[in-house]
Amino acid sequence: MIQFKNVSKVYENGTKALSNVNFTINSGEFVFLVGASGAGKTTAVKLILREILPTQGEIIVNGRDITKLKKKEIPYYRRNLGVVFQDFRLLPDKTVYENVAFAMEIVEARERDIRRQVPSVLSMVGLASKAESYPHQLSGGEQQRATLARAIVNNPSILIADEPTGNLDPDTAMDIMRLINMINHRGTTVIMATHASEIVDAMKKRVITFKKGIVVRDEEKGGYANEASNI
Amino acid sequence: MKLRTYKNFFKEALRNIFRNRVMSLASIVAIMSALFILGVVLILAFNLEHIAGGLESKVEISVFLDKDIGSNQARAVVEQIEKNDGIYEIEFISKEEGLAQWKKELGEKGDLLEGYEGNNNPLPDKLILRIEKPEYVDGIISILNDIPEVDKVNYSQEVVDSISRIVQTTRLVGLLLMLMLIIIAMIIINNTIKINVYSRRREIRIMKYIGATDSYIRWPYIIEGFTLGIFAAFFAGALVIGGYNLLLSRAGQMAGNYAFFNLFQLLPTEKMIYDISLTFLLVGCGVGIIASIISTRKHLKA
Numbered sequence: 001m002i003q004f005k006n007v008s009k010v011y012e013n014g015t016k017a018l019s020n021v022n023f024t025i026n027s028g029e030f031v032f033l034v035g036a037s038g039a040g041k042t043t044a045v046k047l048i049l050r051e052i053l054p055t056q057g058e059i060i061v062n063g064r065d066i067t068k069l070k071k072k073e074i075p076y077y078r079r080n081l082g083v084v085f086q087d088f089r090l091l092p093d094k095t096v097y098e099n100v101a102f103a104m105e106i107v108e109a110r111e112r113d114i115r116r117q118v119p120s121v122l123s124m125v126g127l128a129s130k131a132e133s134y135p136h137q138l139s140g141g142e143q144q145r146a147t148l149a150r151a152i153v154n155n156p157s158i159l160i161a162d163e164p165t166g167n168l169d170p171d172t173a174m175d176i177m178r179l180i181n182m183i184n185h186r187g188t189t190v191i192m193a194t195h196a197s198e199i200v201d202a203m204k205k206r207v208i209t210f211k212k213g214i215v216v217r218d219e220e221k222g223g224y225a226n227e228a229s230n231i
Numbered sequence: 232m233k234l235r236t237y238k239n240f241f242k243e244a245l246r247n248i249f250r251n252r253v254m255s256l257a258s259i260v261a262i263m264s265a266l267f268i269l270g271v272v273l274i275l276a277f278n279l280e281h282i283a284g285g286l287e288s289k290v291e292i293s294v295f296l297d298k299d300i301g302s303n304q305a306r307a308v309v310e311q312i313e314k315n316d317g318i319y320e321i322e323f324i325s326k327e328e329g330l331a332q333w334k335k336e337l338g339e340k341g342d343l344l345e346g347y348e349g350n351n352n353p354l355p356d357k358l359i360l361r362i363e364k365p366e367y368v369d370g371i372i373s374i375l376n377d378i379p380e381v382d383k384v385n386y387s388q389e390v391v392d393s394i395s396r397i398v399q400t401t402r403l404v405g406l407l408l409m410l411m412l413i414i415i416a417m418i419i420i421n422n423t424i425k426i427n428v429y430s431r432r433r434e435i436r437i438m439k440y441i442g443a444t445d446s447y448i449r450w451p452y453i454i455e456g457f458t459l460g461i462f463a464a465f466f467a468g469a470l471v472i473g474g475y476n477l478l479l480s481r482a483g484q485m486a487g488n489y490a491f492f493n494l495f496q497l498l499p500t501e502k503m504i505y506d507i508s509l510t511f512l513l514v515g516c517g518v519g520i521i522a523s524i525i526s527t528r529k530h531l532k533a
């Protein structure tokens with residue numbers, strides 16, 4: 001469960017990115033965060049990742065106020081989250097297999113589990129045949145599949161995706177969405193920030209719409225509202 | 232952390248070293264230079280101490296007793312002196328023995344001393360004290376001066392003093408030089424790691440996203456510093472010990488030609504190789520590790 005309670009974020013330079021934001025996302029939900037460029041979606045994502053702290057308010061994740069996490073606890077907190085970005089962020093000098101295995105090495109999984117789990121996630125995302133390829137040898141869609149594999153390999157309770165389809169053509173984007181949907185069906189909470197109205201409209205999931213840092217709409221089975229596209 | 236994790240760290244560290252060959256080499260050369268100076272200082276100090284030790288064992292104080300005391304009284308004085316620390320040998324030369332020695336030294340002209348035997352003997356009883364270390368000399372001399380039967384005390388201090396001064400100065404200058412070079416080495420390693428961290432800042436960010444702890448991120452860099460230190464210690468050791476062996480063989484050749492070189496016996500390599508290797512390894516790895524810890528602390532923040 002993720003809960004924003006009166007969350008505001010003002011950046012050091014005075015930019016008000018979020019103002020008094022409230023929402024609750026239950027376990028197993030699939031939620032889109034939409035809004036025009038600069039509306040505050042990425043800011044919300046960074047807050048959940050505990051990359052930044054809110055200026056005000058509480059952020060409760062799985063029962064803990066993560067704004068009160070000690071610095072030492074942050075890495076352990078993040079192991080509950082799978083993260084996917086627009087720009088893939090794979091380690092360039094590791095193969096697909098190594099990139100995924102790396103996420104397990106960091107949490108010191110057993111060698112045996114790594115050897116079992118990595119091929120299984122890779123085939124789940126349809127990348128089994130590319131296990132030994134390096135990121136630069138992959139298409140954008142394949143790279144994003146690899147990041148998805150890395151994001152879920154440790155079975156996180158929450159998957160956070162910031163514009164995961166931003167660099168992909170529509171067909172590839174829909175493939176990735178099917179994958180994310182499948183991950184959601186396995187019980188993982190999914191939070192996805194996006195501009196892609198077709199995707200949002202097609203998926204019929206809960207949509208939280210931001211405008212200039214304020215939540216202006218929060219709908220079950222919503223669509224990409226007009227408020228999101230106008231500035 | 233698990234053993235396998237450390238194995239991965241080592242792989243990572245070696246990969247880093249190889250990827251930034253030029254900076255790695257610069258770091259190794261920097262530590263090596265510092266170690267080289269340290270080695271030269273050590274060898275100089277060892278040898279000077281060896282020479283000084285030879286001289287020190289010859290530190291002698293000559294004590295002349297009053298001419299008019301008897302042999303019982305003289306023996307009492309010897310016993311009194313013996314009780315003091317720092318004296319490892321007392322040689323008693325009675326006036327008779329002294330005269331006999333003198334005669335011997337004069338050889339053919341020994342008969343010049345005819346008639347000075349017995350009560351006419353002009354020589355005092357003499358003691359030669361052999362002292363363990365020059366530090367004891369001053370104390371012993373003041374004790375000797377307080378003994379009424381002691382007439383005169385002779386001691387030549389200069390040689391010993393100047394040698395121990397040379398040893399001290401060499402050590403000081405060498406240590407300062409070495410400290411300077413260690414600081415330079417640290418700066419270069421710091422730069423190596425900084426470049427490394429900078430070129431991998433994307434990777435480090437990704438590692439943080441997927442939940443790597445700071446120490447997990449730092450370990451490879453610390454191992455990198457340690458490895459650079461080992462390499463430097465190894466090369467510096469080979470250089471210093473090889474160089475010294477060469478010097479020894481040259482000195483050996485010269486000793487054949489010039490008597491001067493026989494004056495001071497250089498220490499054989501075996502006497503120092505253990506100390507030098509150990510010091511190099513400790514200092515080399517220490518410098519590497521400390522520099523890595525400092526620079527990762529600085530550059531991994533974010």
Ligand SMILES: Nc1ncnc2c1ncn2[C@@H]1O[C@H](COP(=O)(O)OP(=O)(O)OP(=O)(O)O)[C@@H](O)[C@H]1O
Nearest residue numbers: 011012013015017036037038039040041042043044
């Ligand atoms: N590090 C920062 N320092 C200062 N201002 C920032 C920072 N990051 C974002 N902002 C500002 O905060 C506001 C919200 O930015 P944010 O990145 O959350 O928007 P977004 O909804 O993700 O936009 P986009 O759709 O373009 O990714 C913007 O006005 C942006 O300029």
Ligand SMILES: [Mg+2]
Nearest residue numbers: 041042043162
């Ligand atoms: Mg954004």
